[in-house]
Amino acid sequence: MNRTIAIVFITASISFSTSSIAGPREDLLAQYAVAAKSSGFSAERGQTLHTRNFNGGKPVTPACTSCHGSDTRAPGSTPIGKSIEAVAVSVTPSRYTDPAKVEKWFRRNCTEVLGRECTPQEKGDWLTFVMGQ
Protein backbone atom coordinates (compact mmCIF):
# COMPACT_ATOMS: atom_id res chain seq x y z
CA MET A 1 0.00 0.00 0.00
CA ASN A 2 2.65 2.46 1.10
CA ARG A 3 4.85 1.31 -1.77
CA THR A 4 2.10 1.94 -4.30
CA ILE A 5 1.62 5.44 -3.01
CA ALA A 6 5.34 6.06 -3.08
CA ILE A 7 5.61 4.80 -6.66
CA VAL A 8 2.67 6.90 -7.79
CA PHE A 9 4.22 9.91 -6.09
CA ILE A 10 7.63 9.36 -7.64
CA THR A 11 6.16 8.76 -11.11
CA ALA A 12 4.07 11.89 -10.80
CA SER A 13 6.98 14.01 -9.69
CA ILE A 14 9.22 12.66 -12.47
CA SER A 15 6.68 13.39 -15.17
CA PHE A 16 6.08 16.79 -13.64
CA SER A 17 9.74 17.67 -13.62
CA THR A 18 10.36 16.40 -17.17
CA SER A 19 7.52 18.51 -18.49
CA SER A 20 8.62 21.65 -16.72
CA ILE A 21 12.38 21.36 -17.04
CA ALA A 22 12.92 19.50 -20.29
CA GLY A 23 10.04 20.29 -22.63
CA PRO A 24 10.42 20.06 -26.41
CA ARG A 25 11.84 23.60 -26.55
CA GLU A 26 14.54 22.79 -24.04
CA ASP A 27 15.33 19.57 -25.91
CA LEU A 28 15.77 21.58 -29.09
CA LEU A 29 18.08 24.04 -27.36
CA ALA A 30 20.12 21.13 -26.00
CA GLN A 31 20.45 19.68 -29.52
CA TYR A 32 21.52 23.03 -30.95
CA ALA A 33 24.07 23.41 -28.14
CA VAL A 34 25.64 20.04 -28.98
CA ALA A 35 25.64 20.79 -32.73
CA ALA A 36 27.14 24.24 -32.19
CA LYS A 37 29.63 23.03 -29.57
CA SER A 38 28.34 26.11 -27.85
CA SER A 39 29.03 27.33 -24.38
CA GLY A 40 25.67 29.06 -24.28
CA PHE A 41 22.99 31.01 -26.08
CA SER A 42 22.28 34.70 -25.85
CA ALA A 43 18.86 36.34 -26.13
CA GLU A 44 20.64 39.55 -27.07
CA ARG A 45 22.34 37.96 -30.09
CA GLY A 46 18.97 36.38 -30.94
CA GLN A 47 17.34 39.80 -30.90
CA THR A 48 20.03 41.19 -33.20
CA LEU A 49 19.45 38.32 -35.64
CA HIS A 50 15.72 38.97 -35.46
CA THR A 51 15.85 42.69 -36.19
CA ARG A 52 18.94 43.10 -38.38
CA ASN A 53 18.67 43.81 -42.11
CA PHE A 54 20.54 41.30 -44.26
CA ASN A 55 20.99 41.54 -47.99
CA GLY A 56 21.72 37.93 -48.92
CA GLY A 57 18.13 36.78 -49.28
CA LYS A 58 15.06 38.05 -51.08
CA PRO A 59 14.86 41.85 -51.40
CA VAL A 60 11.25 41.98 -50.10
CA THR A 61 12.23 40.25 -46.85
CA PRO A 62 15.54 41.68 -45.59
CA ALA A 63 14.81 40.78 -41.92
CA CYS A 64 12.87 38.32 -39.77
CA THR A 65 10.78 41.33 -38.78
CA SER A 66 9.68 41.77 -42.43
CA CYS A 67 7.12 39.04 -41.74
CA HIS A 68 7.12 38.58 -37.98
CA GLY A 69 6.88 42.32 -37.25
CA SER A 70 9.02 44.44 -34.94
CA ASP A 71 6.88 43.59 -31.90
CA THR A 72 7.42 39.94 -30.98
CA ARG A 73 4.16 39.93 -29.02
CA ALA A 74 2.02 41.12 -31.95
CA PRO A 75 0.92 39.18 -35.03
CA GLY A 76 2.91 39.50 -38.24
CA SER A 77 2.06 39.06 -41.92
CA THR A 78 3.63 37.49 -45.02
CA PRO A 79 4.13 39.54 -48.21
CA ILE A 80 1.08 37.68 -49.63
CA GLY A 81 -1.11 39.00 -46.82
CA LYS A 82 -1.38 35.93 -44.58
CA SER A 83 -1.33 36.82 -40.91
CA ILE A 84 1.13 35.05 -38.58
CA GLU A 85 0.59 34.52 -34.87
CA ALA A 86 3.04 36.29 -32.53
CA VAL A 87 6.45 34.62 -32.17
CA ALA A 88 6.70 35.35 -28.41
CA VAL A 89 6.10 32.19 -26.38
CA SER A 90 4.24 34.23 -23.74
CA VAL A 91 1.62 35.13 -26.37
CA THR A 92 1.57 31.87 -28.38
CA PRO A 93 2.44 29.13 -25.86
CA SER A 94 2.15 26.34 -28.45
CA ARG A 95 5.14 27.66 -30.38
CA TYR A 96 8.39 25.67 -30.95
CA THR A 97 6.97 22.45 -29.50
CA ASP A 98 7.10 20.49 -32.79
CA PRO A 99 10.80 20.13 -33.70
CA ALA A 100 10.06 19.20 -37.34
CA LYS A 101 8.00 22.37 -37.76
CA VAL A 102 10.70 24.52 -36.15
CA GLU A 103 13.41 23.06 -38.40
CA LYS A 104 11.25 23.41 -41.52
CA TRP A 105 10.66 27.12 -40.93
CA PHE A 106 14.23 27.89 -39.86
CA ARG A 107 15.35 26.34 -43.15
CA ARG A 108 12.83 28.28 -45.24
CA ASN A 109 12.99 31.61 -43.44
CA CYS A 110 16.76 31.83 -42.96
CA THR A 111 17.20 31.14 -46.68
CA GLU A 112 14.60 33.79 -47.41
CA VAL A 113 16.28 36.43 -45.22
CA LEU A 114 20.00 35.58 -45.07
CA GLY A 115 20.31 33.62 -48.32
CA ARG A 116 21.68 30.65 -46.37
CA GLU A 117 20.59 28.33 -43.60
CA CYS A 118 21.07 29.49 -40.01
CA THR A 119 23.79 27.87 -37.91
CA PRO A 120 22.85 25.90 -34.78
CA GLN A 121 24.31 28.78 -32.74
CA GLU A 122 22.01 31.29 -34.48
CA LYS A 123 18.99 29.03 -34.05
CA GLY A 124 19.71 28.60 -30.34
CA ASP A 125 20.18 32.33 -29.84
CA TRP A 126 16.94 33.15 -31.68
CA LEU A 127 14.95 30.51 -29.81
CA THR A 128 16.33 31.77 -26.49
CA PHE A 129 15.27 35.29 -27.46
CA VAL A 130 11.63 34.43 -28.32
CA MET A 131 11.27 32.07 -25.34
CA GLY A 132 12.02 35.03 -23.09
CA GLN A 133 9.56 37.30 -24.88
Added chain:
Amino acid sequence: MNIPYRPITLGLIALVFYVLLLERAMAGGGHFYTPVTDPLVKEECGSCHLAFAPSMLPARSWQHMMGNLKTHFGDDASLDADTAAKITRYLVDNAADAGERGDGGKLTRGVAGVPQRITELPKWVREHREVPDWEWRHKDVRTKANCVACHVGAAQGNYDE
Protein backbone atom coordinates in the same frame (compact mmCIF):
# COMPACT_ATOMS: atom_id res chain seq x y z
CA MET B 1 -53.73 55.16 -50.22
CA ASN B 2 -52.74 52.68 -47.62
CA ILE B 3 -49.72 50.72 -48.76
CA PRO B 4 -48.57 48.05 -46.26
CA TYR B 5 -44.87 49.01 -46.27
CA ARG B 6 -43.90 46.84 -43.36
CA PRO B 7 -44.96 43.48 -44.78
CA ILE B 8 -43.46 44.40 -48.15
CA THR B 9 -40.14 45.38 -46.60
CA LEU B 10 -40.04 42.27 -44.46
CA GLY B 11 -40.91 40.15 -47.47
CA LEU B 12 -38.14 41.77 -49.50
CA ILE B 13 -35.61 41.26 -46.72
CA ALA B 14 -36.59 37.62 -46.44
CA LEU B 15 -36.29 37.20 -50.20
CA VAL B 16 -32.83 38.80 -50.37
CA PHE B 17 -31.70 36.67 -47.45
CA TYR B 18 -33.04 33.54 -49.13
CA VAL B 19 -31.30 34.33 -52.42
CA LEU B 20 -28.00 34.96 -50.60
CA LEU B 21 -28.31 31.69 -48.73
CA LEU B 22 -29.15 29.81 -51.89
CA GLU B 23 -26.18 31.30 -53.67
CA ARG B 24 -23.81 30.26 -50.92
CA ALA B 25 -25.32 26.80 -50.69
CA MET B 26 -24.93 26.04 -54.37
CA ALA B 27 -21.49 24.56 -54.76
CA GLY B 28 -21.69 25.19 -58.49
CA GLY B 29 -22.86 28.77 -57.97
CA GLY B 30 -21.13 31.70 -59.62
CA HIS B 31 -18.98 33.11 -56.84
CA PHE B 32 -18.36 30.05 -54.70
CA TYR B 33 -15.19 27.95 -54.76
CA THR B 34 -15.14 25.20 -52.14
CA PRO B 35 -12.42 26.18 -49.66
CA VAL B 36 -9.78 23.77 -48.33
CA THR B 37 -11.19 21.78 -45.41
CA ASP B 38 -8.35 19.29 -44.89
CA PRO B 39 -6.30 20.42 -41.83
CA LEU B 40 -2.99 19.17 -43.26
CA VAL B 41 -3.47 21.10 -46.52
CA LYS B 42 -4.62 24.18 -44.59
CA GLU B 43 -1.48 24.07 -42.47
CA GLU B 44 1.07 23.32 -45.20
CA CYS B 45 -0.44 25.32 -48.07
CA GLY B 46 -2.09 28.04 -46.01
CA SER B 47 0.69 29.58 -43.93
CA CYS B 48 2.35 31.77 -46.60
CA HIS B 49 -0.86 32.65 -48.43
CA LEU B 50 -4.53 31.71 -48.45
CA ALA B 51 -4.85 27.96 -49.04
CA PHE B 52 -6.09 28.33 -52.62
CA ALA B 53 -9.23 26.40 -53.56
CA PRO B 54 -8.26 23.15 -55.34
CA SER B 55 -11.07 23.76 -57.85
CA MET B 56 -9.18 26.75 -59.27
CA LEU B 57 -6.59 24.65 -61.13
CA PRO B 58 -6.76 21.33 -63.01
CA ALA B 59 -5.28 18.14 -61.55
CA ARG B 60 -2.25 18.21 -63.88
CA SER B 61 -1.32 21.66 -62.55
CA TRP B 62 -1.41 20.53 -58.93
CA GLN B 63 0.64 17.44 -59.75
CA HIS B 64 3.32 19.52 -61.44
CA MET B 65 3.37 22.06 -58.60
CA MET B 66 3.59 19.37 -55.92
CA GLY B 67 6.57 17.84 -57.73
CA ASN B 68 8.46 21.14 -57.68
CA LEU B 69 7.92 22.56 -54.19
CA LYS B 70 11.62 23.23 -53.70
CA THR B 71 11.35 26.05 -56.24
CA HIS B 72 7.84 27.33 -55.56
CA PHE B 73 7.55 30.83 -57.05
CA GLY B 74 10.96 31.68 -55.59
CA ASP B 75 10.21 30.09 -52.21
CA ASP B 76 11.21 26.76 -50.74
CA ALA B 77 7.88 25.11 -49.89
CA SER B 78 9.29 21.57 -49.85
CA LEU B 79 7.74 18.86 -47.68
CA ASP B 80 8.58 15.28 -46.79
CA ALA B 81 7.40 12.74 -49.39
CA ASP B 82 4.59 11.31 -47.27
CA THR B 83 3.03 14.72 -46.52
CA ALA B 84 3.40 15.80 -50.14
CA ALA B 85 1.65 12.64 -51.37
CA LYS B 86 -1.31 13.18 -49.03
CA ILE B 87 -1.70 16.80 -50.11
CA THR B 88 -1.41 15.91 -53.80
CA ARG B 89 -4.20 13.37 -53.41
CA TYR B 90 -6.50 15.98 -51.83
CA LEU B 91 -5.76 18.62 -54.46
CA VAL B 92 -6.23 16.18 -57.35
CA ASP B 93 -9.46 14.74 -55.88
CA ASN B 94 -10.96 18.24 -55.71
CA ALA B 95 -9.32 19.80 -58.78
CA ALA B 96 -11.16 21.88 -61.39
CA ASP B 97 -11.52 18.83 -63.64
CA ALA B 98 -12.90 16.61 -60.87
CA GLY B 99 -16.48 17.26 -61.99
CA GLU B 100 -18.90 18.38 -59.30
CA ARG B 101 -16.26 18.24 -56.58
CA GLY B 102 -14.25 20.68 -58.64
CA ASP B 103 -17.10 23.23 -58.66
CA GLY B 104 -17.63 22.44 -62.33
CA GLY B 105 -14.25 23.83 -63.41
CA LYS B 106 -15.63 27.36 -63.77
CA LEU B 107 -12.26 29.11 -63.89
CA THR B 108 -10.40 26.65 -66.12
CA ARG B 109 -12.84 25.80 -68.89
CA GLY B 110 -10.97 25.39 -72.17
CA VAL B 111 -7.56 26.02 -70.57
CA ALA B 112 -4.72 24.09 -72.21
CA GLY B 113 -1.24 23.31 -70.89
CA VAL B 114 -0.23 23.11 -67.24
CA PRO B 115 -0.99 26.54 -65.70
CA GLN B 116 0.74 27.19 -62.38
CA ARG B 117 -0.93 30.49 -61.54
CA ILE B 118 -4.63 31.02 -60.92
CA THR B 119 -3.95 34.70 -61.55
CA GLU B 120 -2.85 33.96 -65.14
CA LEU B 121 -5.91 31.95 -66.14
CA PRO B 122 -7.74 33.80 -68.97
CA LYS B 123 -11.02 33.80 -67.03
CA TRP B 124 -9.33 35.20 -63.89
CA VAL B 125 -7.67 37.93 -65.94
CA ARG B 126 -11.02 38.80 -67.56
CA GLU B 127 -12.78 39.01 -64.17
CA HIS B 128 -10.12 41.44 -62.94
CA ARG B 129 -9.79 43.54 -66.10
CA GLU B 130 -11.45 46.51 -64.44
CA VAL B 131 -9.34 46.56 -61.30
CA PRO B 132 -7.21 49.71 -61.63
CA ASP B 133 -3.43 49.63 -61.49
CA TRP B 134 -3.13 51.66 -58.29
CA GLU B 135 -5.30 49.11 -56.50
CA TRP B 136 -2.88 46.25 -57.27
CA ARG B 137 -0.01 48.35 -55.95
CA HIS B 138 -1.86 49.40 -52.78
CA LYS B 139 0.20 48.53 -49.68
CA ASP B 140 -2.54 46.26 -48.37
CA VAL B 141 -2.65 44.29 -51.64
CA ARG B 142 0.89 44.22 -53.11
CA THR B 143 0.30 41.01 -55.09
CA LYS B 144 -2.53 39.52 -57.13
CA ALA B 145 -2.21 36.35 -55.06
CA ASN B 146 -3.45 38.26 -51.99
CA CYS B 147 -7.09 37.39 -52.71
CA VAL B 148 -8.21 38.10 -49.14
CA ALA B 149 -7.26 41.78 -49.43
CA CYS B 150 -10.23 42.31 -51.76
CA HIS B 151 -12.37 39.21 -51.22
CA VAL B 152 -12.93 39.18 -47.46
CA GLY B 153 -14.86 35.92 -47.74
CA ALA B 154 -12.17 34.11 -49.76
CA ALA B 155 -11.26 31.73 -46.93
CA GLN B 156 -14.92 30.66 -46.87
CA GLY B 157 -14.99 30.31 -50.64
CA ASN B 158 -16.88 33.53 -51.44
CA TYR B 159 -15.58 35.79 -54.21
CA ASP B 160 -18.59 37.99 -54.70
CA GLU B 161 -17.31 41.32 -53.47
